[in-house]
Amino acid sequence: MLKTTLTMATLITVAMTCTANTAMAREQLRIVGSSTVFPFATAVAERFGKTTGFKTPVVESTGSGGGLKLFCAGIGTGHPDIANASRRIKASEVSRCAGNGVENIVEVKIGFDGIVLASSRKTHQMPLTLKQLFLALARDVPVDGKLVANPFKAWNEIDPSLPAKKIEVLGPPPTSGTRDAFVELAMEGGAKSIPMLKAMRKADKKRFKAVAHTLREDGAFVEAGENDNLIVQKLEANPDAFGIFGFSFLDQNGDKLQGSPIGNVMPEFELIAAGSYPISRTLYFYVKKAHVGTVPGLQDYVAAFTADQAWGPDGYLADKGLIPLPAAERAKVRKQAAALANLSM
Amino acid sequence: MTDSSKPDTGIGHDKFTSQRLRRRHRAERRFRLYGVMAVALSLCCLTALFSSVFSKAYTIFGQTEIALDIQFDQAVIDPSGKRQRKALIGADYGALIKAGLGASFPQVSGRRDKRALRQLVSSGAVYELQELVLQDPNLVDRHKRVWLAAADDVDMYRKGLIAGGAQGNGRISAKQAAWLDDLARRGQLERHFNWRFFTSGDSREPEQAGILGAAVGSLLTLLICLALAFPLGVMSAVYLEEFAPRNRWTDLIEVNINNLAAVPSIVFGLLGLSVLLGTLALPRSAPLVGGIVLALMTLPTVIIAARAALQAVPPSIREAALGVGASTQQVVWHHVLPLAMPGILTGTIIGMARALGETAPLLMIGMVAFIVDIPTGPTDPATVLPVQIFLWADAPERAFAERAAAAIIVLLAFLITMNLGAVLLRRRFEQRW
Known part of the structure; x- marks a missing residue:
């Protein structure tokens, strides 16, 4: 039995190596x-x-x-x-x-x-501006004309009009293209709206990029892995948290999640297509x-x-x-x- | 012996010893309790895992289908009337479905509503019609009631997994829900056995996606892996155990084999990328390359298990065989190897099971890919079961979650079959002495 297995195995291997060489011209x-x-x-x-x-x-x-x-x-x-x-x-x-x-x-x-900021439908919708988003998620933010480690723990510390809820945002890791785009469009956009950072952008572009592109690491921003479905599930379980992911996932989970309007524009198909939604x-x-x-x-x-x-x-x-x-x-x-x-x- | 005959030096039932004895018994009971708890905990985890997977997966067996009266219009499918395959492939079957839906809902008008109506039927349904016509070109110019797959959202809605109308995720409008009720009343909406899942390859439409492509890919990959790892592993083990002299070189080889067994699998993927794809220019995404990479990965496991099994064969058997005049080779082939076979098979199955669940090395050689066609040979592009699970779990369409869960069950079924095979083979070979 063993001998036949061995011969078979050798034959299969030889046959396969032969076919492999003939199949080099690609059809698809x-x-x-x-x-x-x-x-x-x-x-x-x-x-x-x-x-x-x-x-x-x-x-x-x-x-x-x-x-x-x-x-x-x-x-x-x-x-x-x-x-x-x-x-x-x-x-x-x-x-x-x-x-x-x-x-x-x-x-x-x-x-x-479109890249959306979404939360569970169980809570109220929270409209944000890019500036608020930057202040909530950047590692270093300007306070009284100086760059300091992000002191904000709750949304209402950034702006009294926002609810007194802990800042908790789930998002993709740095290896993800969604993260690159979010940082470039939302964080840089938000940073530009702050006069001190705007001045820095003119004087020292590299430093500005470093400030704008670095997300905080003290637990307010959570890297939730490449799988957007996982973020969707976590948001469902935790109504206080927000998640960052691609528009198609919001589109599929409209019964569980709601998108936050950014700068008063809802993340909706027509609005993203028209170019008025800022993070696309x-x-x-x-x-x-x-x-x-x-x-x-x-x-x-x-x-x-x-x-x-x-x-x-x-x-x-x-x-x-x-x-x-x-x-x-x-x-x-x-x-x-x-x-x-x-x-x- | 009685207590009175003993000198009272502490061995008797004095206070100390009985205390110590009680303590030892307590420790014994505690230890057993820990054991029972550990087993119970792992069983709990296993049940939780299985029930979560099964509860998500069982709905896969049904697929909502919509019956439409299709007029296979010659003018639409084959205006030339020559029934050429090319014309039949490229025909606009969507128009036939639209006409069929129009016949069922003559009251629906307006572009928006018609589009919403069209969205009830799977967008892959056109290929179901195409397939019907290709199989039987005589259908053209005839009329037939055909059961077509409903769209994934419709399927989820009818299974009660998403709500319709205002409470839903906006994928099924109140109007569409009413149409569906209408269809169900007329007997044009039923849930049938989901043969698509078991007979087709991957698709971007959840209702059209099947597991067969990945299952065949896994099978081909494992066959190649087995064909390489098993003979190579067993021969190496036999040589090292029965023939090789014990010296510094064999020690070195042994250490290296043990180390190789602990190398992370991604490293083998990188090796495959640079050597098999780079130097040898083998095709990307092929089960052939996947099988070779996984064979390299399982080889050390097989060698170690086979050596352990060979060592477990009592020396008396070898000595007896040598004693009646058998050569060393005959001793190995006729006596030692058959006796060691159960252990070798167990080790091989463990290695193969690990190979079956592996995705990391396959990423490097391009097997993490969307492949529709079912592979027919080891050089066709293919993917494997764990990769298919990963891709479906990552897809935005919600109906893919159900498919991912079902694919996990197929993977488990694969594993159980393999283990069962090992048990049966072991039974056949097992000998007691």
Whole structure:
């Protein structure tokens, strides 16, 4: 019995190594990148596989940075064709790409994602401004013209109009793209509205960034892990806490959670789409031009993604929580994408 | 012996000893109580875990379906009338569903309301129609009542997991709830067995998502892992235990194997990334690579278990076999290995069970991915069960929570089957001496 197992095992291994070498020419697209874009890219990929003759693309959720790193690693079937990103590609990443022979990249802007501050429906809604948000969550805040460690323990210490509740905010860890965007849009926005920090921004931009981008570590801000569903569950259990996550999770859990208006704007689909909600970021994907023609279906995928049936206001991606670009911009991006226009930084 | 015959030097039942005896008995009872408490606590945790998973998962077996009278209109599906596969794949089946819904609700008008009506049926239902037509092109130009999957929100609503109207999460409006009641009254809304979950691959629509892709991926990965780790591990153990001389080199190897067993699994993933994907240029996301990486990870466990099992075979058996003239090789193949097999199998199953639950090394080699097509071979892109659970638990759609719980049960079923297999094999091989 043992001998047959052994021979079988050897045979299987040999057979597999042989097939592995013949299967190198790739039939399906490979997409990597942001976990925020993942739900949208996968929806497009699935439909693409079912309605065209092409195989369903394989979409990996690696995070924006990890995805662009893989994307920029080189040209050839061993490297991905598309990288999703919840932020724009950095100049350093472009030069890294170029260093590995990935010279021509096509940028496709796909829509917006709102970042919401939400709490349980069991409590009253609490409208906030970016300034209040900054004062509640920054590690160092200006008090009487000096930067001190954040002294605020309760919301009403920041502003008497706010309730006398302990500050407790659950949010994503620094590895998350949502955290990057929140810090950049909400915290920096709030910091800019304070005159002392505004002056600092002019004098010493680096120091300003450090102050604006550092969240407090004394327990008022809790890093709750990458899983947004976990934050949703924790908010349900603790009505005094607030959570920071992507709009699609608020959209799905509207019976349990309510969004806080930021600067008097509710985190709602239409308001984020119109650009009036202050904490929203742009989502992108990047296409490797060198792979057009070598991997089947690349251009068709881009066309499928940029069809109004997908990314339009009534498209299926809107049902998944993607907030569409304005009509004129959609037309522009679609044209550039179809023409495979090179990225310009 | 009686007390009176003893010298009174403390061994008798004086105050001291009886006190000490009582104390020792108390300690004994206490110790047993701790043991019972520990067992009870772990059983409690296990029950809590299982009941939480099962209570979330049991609803998976039912799927709300909506019956629509579909007119398979030739003009919509295949205007040319040639029944070419390409035309049949690309046809606008959404229009057929809209027409079917329109026939059931002629009173609904207006763009907004029609859209709300359309949202009752799964957006993946178009592929169910496509599949029907591809299987039987004669359907075109005929009329048929078809049961289509309802949207995930409808399914959750009918299962009572979310409320409709104003109390709900805004996913089911009061109007939609009324339409659904209407459909149910007319017998066009029923809960059927959810075969989709067991026969399809992953999908972005919860009601269309299935576990089969991940299960096949896990199976392929484990087969490769077993095919590599088991023979290599057993042969290494046999050599080290039965043939190798005891010297500094074998000591060094032994220490290294023990250390390797404790290396965090992500390290093996990095190794796979740089060597298997980088140098050998094997395909990404393939069970072949996953299996090799997991085999490297389980190899030390198998070797250690196999060596322990070989050591447990009494030397008298070896000596007796040698005594009747068997060569060392014959001793190993005919006597020692069969006797050690139960222990080796147990160790292998423990290693495989660990490999089954592993996600960290697979992240590096691209198996944490959205893959719709069910893999057909070890080089097709695939994902595995724990990764599927992770991806579903992370998805915004609430209906995926139910799927994640059900996938956990499938994973447990996998584990139990493997353990059962090990028990049966052990029974067959077990010999007493």
